[in-house]
Amino acid sequence: MRADLLLDSARFVLVCDEQATALPDTSVAIADGRIVAMGPATELRDAIEADRVIDARGHLILPGLVNLHTHLPMTLLRGVAENVDLQGFLSLVWAEEARVMDPEGVELGARLGAVEALLGGTTTALDMYFHPEAAHRGAVSAGLRHVIGPVFFSFPGPDGLSWEQRMEIARAWPEVVRRIGGPYVPVAYMPHAPFTVDIENLSQIAELARETEGIITTHTSENESENRDTLESRGMRPTACLDVSGVLSLQPVLAHGVRLDADDRRVISAAGASVAHCPGSNLKLASGAADIVGYRSDGIRVGLGTDGCSSSNDLDMFAVMRLAANLARLVRDDPAAISAADVVRMATLEGARSLGLGDRLGSVEVGKEADLVLIDARVPHLTPLHDPYTAVVFAAGRSDVRHVLVAGQVVVDDRRVMRVDVDAILAAAQARVGS
């Protein structure tokens, strides 16, 4: 059998299926962007004729990580707002955004963010930011599977657009995604939050998403003051706004979801919506600790995200996995609150499912698109190696990522980003913020 690429003799393949399968001494063959064969290394070496072979001895292969909530262009605002709560944070950040974030800045920031994400093993990101076309162009240029879409506020907002202008941009969005190309992603629409988008406007977005088979993501119950603000301005909690407007029936990705009460959870579970858990940001801004173990037992799908770099302050999904695992143990007062395999699955398959991409992505299985990460485990902090899922969550880090594939293309090769000039991006980013 012919293949474009053979990943030869991985120490373990972490399938990330429900059974938390880990296959020792296994090879993976890729053709036309998909996984076409997987099996014992000795068998595949005979059966596969590949254009390129990557020596995966000593490596772990896992599905590309899915960052389910981020603001990639905000890499440019990394570290500008420190020691403040969410509301103080937003005022500092909004001032700096006005200074640096024109379309050119957004494209640069998204390209920088995509580079950082890919180097750390993230292959798919659900992004949200102004000037989504510029952001999409920047992130796709580095090779990231980049889900973004128009942002909505019921008031002019930092980008100064009227509601009519927003809807016009939104109706044209599917065409923009087609034109820019890049790895397959769904069309997406991004109401900022129920406290900034009123219920009528939310309904209009839901209608558009239904017509175009798009997905929706929005900030939901990030902290108590957001809940209070929403209750005051809309007469109901954020989740209820999403419910009555029809957004919730489209199974949106609810960013943060730190402060969901029992009613919220019941409604979210019934609708089949997902929560994008961002523990790094939530702790740093003292928003609280989402009870993801409780959410999961309520039947809510939970994926993981970093949030933007002005609150997190990086895009390290390995740090997020470890923190999610540790924080769940604290919140539940139970050292067995969640298994390492469940955490890795939240960062991969559950993330992909949240984006409606569960059939294409999120696990290492024949037929799926080859979004894959190769971790070099021949390092002190991963030695000795017992259960590979435990190693990934509690000891591995972004620096162990050696190769990254998106849709079968090697976008990070031996730690080098292949499609863009990283040094030039770093210089441009530092110059743009003027420090």
Next chain:
Amino acid sequence: MRADLLLDSARFVLVCDEQATALPDTSVAIADGRIVAMGPATELRDAIEADRVIDARGHLILPGLVNLHTHLPMTLLRGVAENVDLQGFLSLVWAEEARVMDPEGVELGARLGAVEALLGGTTTALDMYFHPEAAHRGAVSAGLRHVIGPVFFSFPGPDGLSWEQRMEIARAWPEVVRRIGGPYVPVAYMPHAPFTVDIENLSQIAELARETEGIITTHTSENESENRDTLESRGMRPTACLDVSGVLSLQPVLAHGVRLDADDRRVISAAGASVAHCPGSNLKLASGAADIVGYRSDGIRVGLGTDGCSSSNDLDMFAVMRLAANLARLVRDDPAAISAADVVRMATLEGARSLGLGDRLGSVEVGKEADLVLIDARVPHLTPLHDPYTAVVFAAGRSDVRHVLVAGQVVVDDRRVMRVDVDAILAAAQARVGS
């Protein structure tokens, strides 16, 4: 002025003094193991004649990190005990220890741990383990500043020694430290915990430490069940045991200190003892979240530690810094609970002070020993760079460490450990555990 080494033109030197000084475009000159000059890069380039120059452009220089509580040889037990609480953890680990941890295993594990620690920017570790001489030999061989000493139990314990044997080993310990050599460290004595060492025995250790000017470290109030066990067996809480036995007056390092009540805190503060905060281990084992901001305002010195690799599961002090900063925000419900500079100082100067080494180590100042770490900040996740302390805590990681100096010696040079064969250590470690 002559120097052995010039670190030329660092982007920032993080002094880690009380003022959180960060010096831009600064060079550091080192001779005979000490910092002999520090100042603007242009000035030092003219003033210093150095045998070697390291180009530090784009780098951050910070003091070597002090891991204030670990069990280095337990690298060999990484990942063997998962999803269990502290007591379940101890039974799994003690069984595996009996299998692999003879003196040869301990030396190998400590050498592996020292390599991992150094590669991640840790220059000093307060270690605790059986067969301390073997552990010390292993860790010193890699170049680590390694503080360890005899472990005490009032019962035979996993190493099967009687109390008389323990005291005999302890009396001979200062001579062992002298004989093995290595960078300067204090003599240390290590009663396991007040629930495993009775008060009379604690008094004997205190007396020995006083005679030999040694330091003491012990586990203290790691979780509620430890507090209960101590109360039952000794009739008082762990801190009270240390107080009445005279240990506390020697300003010991109290490992964990998760569950300290108001009385404990008052007594610890009055005595000038330190807490080694190990948030990664504490969360993973669901021991709880120490209120370090409260401890600090009570006047208790707080340093940071990883704990052993069977509970943490690595020796990553950057992960610990980030978690300590984030967890403090959650515990205090305050996004300004503790500054990044305070966290870096806990991991450096406060750690050094806790070991009685505050005059020698822990900050980048002329006259101090040159235990230094150079971080390459020319990477996507550290770009753009604003406040360097914030960057170190919330975005940097162990993989950014490029050079590490201990007492002026370059023990990690361009990411390579210089004194031992890392590949051979990894192979031996994997072979020893038999997986």
